[in-house]
Amino acid sequence: MTRLDSAIRRLTAQRDVLDWAARVIAPSGLVLEIGLGNGRTYDHMRARLPGREIYVFERKVAAHPACIPPEKYLFIGDVFETLPAFLERFGEGSAALVHIDIGTGNEDANRELALHLSPLLAKLLMPGGFTLGDRAFALPDCTDISSTTGVRKGRYFVYKR
Numbered sequence: 001m002t003r004l005d006s007a008i009r010r011l012t013a014q015r016d017v018l019d020w021a022a023r024v025i026a027p028s029g030l031v032l033e034i035g036l037g038n039g040r041t042y043d044h045m046r047a048r049l050p051g052r053e054i055y056v057f058e059r060k061v062a063a064h065p066a067c068i069p070p071e072k073y074l075f076i077g078d079v080f081e082t083l084p085a086f087l088e089r090f091g092e093g094s095a096a097l098v099h100i101d102i103g104t105g106n107e108d109a110n111r112e113l114a115l116h117l118s119p120l121l122a123k124l125l126m127p128g129g130f131t132l133g134d135r136a137f138a139l140p141d142c143t144d145i146s147s148t149t150g151v152r153k154g155r156y157f158v159y160k161r
């Protein structure tokens with residue numbers, strides 16, 4: 001498989017999972033996008049979830065100008081600082097959907113990040129809420145339902161609380 005094939009598969013899985021989530025998400029509850037990047041998935045989420053409040057977390061905003069969230073919905077800084085602040089403000093269990101895509105090409109660093117971030121992610125979801133991730137997370141109160149979403153095993157990870 002070429003790197004182009006691999007990128008296409010990853011992006012296709014990402015889009016398919018976001019589309020799946022848009023069909024099954026609870027009618028109320030906050031939506032979080034962790035890792036704005038160039039804003040591709042944020043743009044997709046806001047198109048698929050019109051009227052929902054989408055809070056976005058990013059260390060350094062460098063997205064396409066058309067994909068920068070309104071200031072009120074943007075938490076700039078390291079997620080290890082901004083997520084606790086978000087939890088303080090909105091309380092635990094306020095999110096119906098969390099999408100997290102903050103990995104890099106360094107798999108060791110990604111594993112470490114997922115390990116340390118999992119306890120924070122675990123606090124965000126309301127009962128019935130979903131976490132969608134580009135990698136596996138340790139969420140003991142959630143069930144891994146990735147295999148029920150139609151996306152091939154290992155491509156994207158979906159947890160339901």
Ligand SMILES: C[S@@+](CC[C@H](N)C(=O)[O-])C[C@H]1O[C@@H](n2cnc3c(N)ncnc32)[C@H](O)[C@@H]1O
Nearest residue numbers: 035036037038039040041058059078079101102
């Ligand atoms: C792969 S990109 C996200 C791409 C995005 N989903 C898209 O479709 O355009 C990952 C983003 O996560 C951000 N990020 C990585 N680690 C972070 C951290 N600890 N705190 C906040 N943002 C972080 C990076 O700055 C980067 O913009």
